Amino acid sequence: MALGGRVGAFVAAEGTGGTLAGTGSFLREQNEDIALVCPDPLGAAMWSWFTKNLEDLRVTTAYRIPDQEALSIIYQLRDEEGLFLGLSSGINVAGALRFARERRPGQTIVTVLCDSGAKYQSKIYNPRWLSAHGLDPRVRLTL
Secondary structure, X not given: OOOOOOEEEEEOOOOOOHHHHHHHHHHHHHOOOOEEEEEEEXXXXXXXXXXXXHOOOOOOEEEEEOHHHHHHHHHHHHHXXXXXXXXXXXXXXXXXXXXXXXXXXXXXXXXXXXXXXXXXXXXXXXXXXXXXXXOOOOXXXXX
């Protein structure tokens, strides 16, 4: 393993639960103390209805991520790191940041940049759409 088994937490939005359950289960086999973190957007249908994929998974922490927070993160990552990401990736990074702030310093937290911004060009990368939905890509967070 590239990180020498030093992963303290894995963060993945629920979606259908496959990434969180599959990767989380594998990582727990390596280290039973690893934290599994599930960030999801406000209004996510899956939030109150965990799928069969997550039935036996012990999630450590779950967060609800507002659209503005995820949007700010993906715009910052685009502008500062050259990464063209979608909102699901922003939600994952937001969850990882929240978990990092709440826990001890120095741990290794892993997440997945699971989507590109290509399919979002007509919405979250469209200034008119953002304005109509009260979202501002200029809002910056302390990363």
